[in-house]
Amino acid sequence: MSEQVMKTPTPVKDEDIRLPWLVRARPYLIILPAMLLLIGILYPFVVGVYYSFTAFNFKVPDSQFNFVGLRNYVRMFTDEDFLYSTYITLAYAVITTGVELFLGLIVAMLLNRDSRVAKILTPMLIFPMIIAPVIGTLVWKMMMQPSVGILNPILNFVGLPSLEWAAVPQTALFSVTLVDIWMFTPFAAMMILAGLRSFPNAPFEAARVDGASFWFTFRNLTLPMLTPFIIIIIVFRFMDSLKMFDIIFAMTEGGPGNTLMTYQLTAYRTSIQFQRMSAGLPYAILLYIIIYIVSMYLIKAWGRAQRRAAGY
Amino acid sequence: MAELRLEHIYKTYKGGVEAVKDLNLTVRDGEFLALLGPSGCGKTSTLRMIVGLEEITRGEMYIGNRLVNKLEPNQRNVALAFETYALYPPLSVFDNIAFCLRARSVPKPEISQRVKQVADMLDITDILDRKPAELGGGQKQRISLARALVRDPDVFLMDEPLSHLDAAQRSHMRVELKRLHAQTGRTTILVTHDQLEAVAMAQRIAVMNFGVLQQVGTFDEIYNRPVNEFVAGFIGEPPMNFLPATPVREDGTFLLVAADNSFRIRVPESLHERLERSGAKKVDVGIRPIHLEVVDQPADALEEIDATVATFESLGEEGQLAAVVGTQTVLAVTSPLLRLDRSDAVKLRLRPDRIHLFDAATQAAI
Numbered sequence: 252m253s254e255q256v257m258k259t260p261t262p263v264k265d266e267d268i269r270l271p272w273l274v275r276a277r278p279y280l281i282i283l284p285a286m287l288l289l290i291g292i293l294y295p296f297v298v299g300v301y302y303s304f305t306a307f308n309f310k311v312p313d314s315q316f317n318f319v320g321l322r323n324y325v326r327m328f329t330d331e332d333f334l335y336s337t338y339i340t341l342a343y344a345v346i347t348t349g350v351e352l353f354l355g356l357i358v359a360m361l362l363n364r365d366s367r368v369a370k371i372l373t374p375m376l377i378f379p380m381i382i383a384p385v386i387g388t389l390v391w392k393m394m395m396q397p398s399v400g401i402l403n404p405i406l407n408f409v410g411l412p413s414l415e416w417a418a419v420p421q422t423a424l425f426s427v428t429l430v431d432i433w434m435f436t437p438f439a440a441m442m443i444l445a446g447l448r449s450f451p452n453a454p455f456e457a458a459r460v461d462g463a464s465f466w467f468t469f470r471n472l473t474l475p476m477l478t479p480f481i482i483i484i485i486v487f488r489f490m491d492s493l494k495m496f497d498i499i500f501a502m503t504e505g506g507p508g509n510t511l512m513t514y515q516l517t518a519y520r521t522s523i524q525f526q527r528m529s530a531g532l533p534y535a536i537l538l539y540i541i542i543y544i545v546s547m548y549l550i551k552a553w554g555r556a557q558r559r560a561a562g563y
Numbered sequence: 564m565a566e567l568r569l570e571h572i573y574k575t576y577k578g579g580v581e582a583v584k585d586l587n588l589t590v591r592d593g594e595f596l597a598l599l600g601p602s603g604c605g606k607t608s609t610l611r612m613i614v615g616l617e618e619i620t621r622g623e624m625y626i627g628n629r630l631v632n633k634l635e636p637n638q639r640n641v642a643l644a645f646e647t648y649a650l651y652p653p654l655s656v657f658d659n660i661a662f663c664l665r666a667r668s669v670p671k672p673e674i675s676q677r678v679k680q681v682a683d684m685l686d687i688t689d690i691l692d693r694k695p696a697e698l699g700g701g702q703k704q705r706i707s708l709a710r711a712l713v714r715d716p717d718v719f720l721m722d723e724p725l726s727h728l729d730a731a732q733r734s735h736m737r738v739e740l741k742r743l744h745a746q747t748g749r750t751t752i753l754v755t756h757d758q759l760e761a762v763a764m765a766q767r768i769a770v771m772n773f774g775v776l777q778q779v780g781t782f783d784e785i786y787n788r789p790v791n792e793f794v795a796g797f798i799g800e801p802p803m804n805f806l807p808a809t810p811v812r813e814d815g816t817f818l819l820v821a822a823d824n825s826f827r828i829r830v831p832e833s834l835h836e837r838l839e840r841s842g843a844k845k846v847d848v849g850i851r852p853i854h855l856e857v858v859d860q861p862a863d864a865l866e867e868i869d870a871t872v873a874t875f876e877s878l879g880e881e882g883q884l885a886a887v888v889g890t891q892t893v894l895a896v897t898s899p900l901l902r903l904d905r906s907d908a909v910k911l912r913l914r915p916d917r918i919h920l921f922d923a924a925t926q927a928a929i
Contacts, residue, residue, distance in 0.1 A: 451649075453645055453647050453648075453649035454649050454650065454651050454652065456616050456636075456645075456649060457643070457645060457649040457650075457651070457710070458651070458662070458666075459615075459616065459635070459636040459637060460614055460615070460616070460636045460637070460641065460642065460643050461637070461662055461663035461666055461710070461714075462636075462637035462640075462663055462666050462667055463637070463662065463663070463666035464637075464666065467665070467666045471651070471654065471658075471662065471665075472651050472653070472654075475653035475654075476652065476653055559653050559694075560652060560653055561652060561696055562650070562652030562653065562694045562695040562696035562697075563694050563696045563697060
């Protein structure tokens with residue numbers, strides 16, 4: 252006891268507990284890739300929004316600094332083709348999403364059984380999806396070709412008249428949506444099939460014992476349980492087809508005339524082909540706003556549907 | 564309501580697993596029958612075949628006088644309360660119960676009246692607008708029962724209907740289900756592994772093991788006259804003791820001598836003839852723990868066996884004694900007031916009228 256002298260401990264200074272710099276920098280290093288990615292996404296977006304308020308034209312030097320306020324937006328909304336462009340953008344998205352969902356549901360219901368045919372056909376579903384959209388479209392374009400294409404002979408064979416497909420305004424929308432539906436119905440079918448396969452067996456056995464018909468069970472049990480999967484399909488397909496470019500461009504470049512000039516095609520033609528960057532941007536930004544609002548709404552609906560399907 | 568008749572029913576799964584073998588069983592019109600057996604004994608396969616969720620491999624099944632082998636579940640008019648509840652997740656409790664009525668286009672006012680009635684009975688009126696995932700196991704089980712009860716089926720089946728209830732709910736539901744059966748007079752089949760449930764509710768019990776029906780009868784018949792060692796050991800708690808022995812004639816007395824020479828007891832008079840007729844060389848002596856008595860004053864040496872106490876537990880209302888006889892351990896239910904310590908020597912008396920004999924080779928009752 253005598254040797255030990257009680258000393259008040261010296262207070263620990265901040266410098267004393269300094270960690271090696273690498274340890275201190277670690278959190279920042281970890282989020283660095285995400286930051287870089289964010290910059291990669293945000294920078295063009297912000298610049299794009301900025302350009303939409305200028306008179307930026309590739310052919311006019313320094314025009315990106317020529318601030319014109321809302322002029323580009325006013326021009327877009329007052330353009331005589333704007334309403335038609337809106338119509339064709341929405342029509343394309345609604346038709347393709349709707350039909351793909353409907354056909355996907357039927358295909359998935361047919362494949363959701365323990366048969367050899369289903370086992371062989373299910374992997375084949377992904378065939379259209381492994382082809383690049385542009386190439387798939389070009390192949391369809393060849394098949395639609397009036398002189399050498401195979402589609403008209405098939406139509407004639409079953410007693411229908413030849414079509415001029417994407418070459419005339421009357422059937423142009425039909426032709427491109429047909430390609431989209433061919434290409435993406437398998438996606439819908441696979442999502443639905445994944446949903447069906449994930450369901451527990453017991454409630455469906457109970458429904459059989461309860462004496463429910465196929466339709467009754469489908470309406471009251473299968474469909475509510477599938478809703479989250481259906482909404483996912485709508486989120487993906489609706490957003491994707493609102494901004495669809497590949498198929499329309501490869502098929503007709505937006506033609507004939509302006510028949511298939513969606514927002515995306517209009518933005519591309521104005522900003523890139525005509526090099527009037529700032530005039531095309533409002534279409535892209537409007538498209539962004541529409542997709543943002545629709546997807547926010549759908550994702551909320553998805554959350555609700557998922558809770559409902561799980562039984563909450 | 565109808566009689567259910569199973570004739571030479573077999574169920575063989577893909578891969579050759581024989582879940583049910585040559586099952587012959589008749590459930591009388593209005594009868595409450597329990598299908599009792601350990602896990603994997605084929606009782607659930609049997610149930611699923613009755614309902615129509617599982618194909619019958621061989622044999623014929625009749626509901627009423629209708630051959631139902633090829634009928635879909637909805638054509639059989641049977642109701643099943645699933646062990647896993649099998650509730651419809653997206654539907655409210657009310658809609659779950661109303662499902663089968665709606666599927667059969669029952670008029671709306673009648674639906675709500677019938678749902679309310681069955682909900683009252685099962686005490687789930689307050690959760691009718693809730694969703695299944697919000698509910699506890701006991702509530703789900705009652706909904707699953709309600710769903711089966713709301714119908715008017717020919718045959719009513721329950722798969723382990725009380726397994727997820729707590730003790731109080733369980734005894735309450737046992738009484739409820741029994742009362743319900745008495746009220747409706749429906750042909751009812753209860754599948755359970757719990758003999759207490761079977762005994763408490765059913766009029767007859769069918770015991771299954773390894774896919775084979777062992778014995779059908781009232782509890783009394785099964786308990787007092789088990790047809791083989793499996794049934795004898797499965798029914799009764801604690802289970803019956805089995806002691807291997809050899810029947811021997813000695814000076815005109817018919818004796819059972821332990822395989823390890825640890826005891827010699829007299830063959831009860833009533834079993835003489837049957838034992839001789841069976842010609843069994845080796846037997847298993849079966850005696851229930853409550854028929855093994857600890858004796859203070861040795862009286863008849865040929866009714867008593869020597870044992871050594873292994874453990875003795877006083878459980879309040881009764882005592883449980885585990886004692887070693889030769890190389891075997893036997894259980895006896897005794898008075899809780901005994902003072903017994905490990906290694907104490909005791910004499911145990913086998914009540915002669917309660918001795919069961921089984922052929923050691925076939926395990927069948929003699």
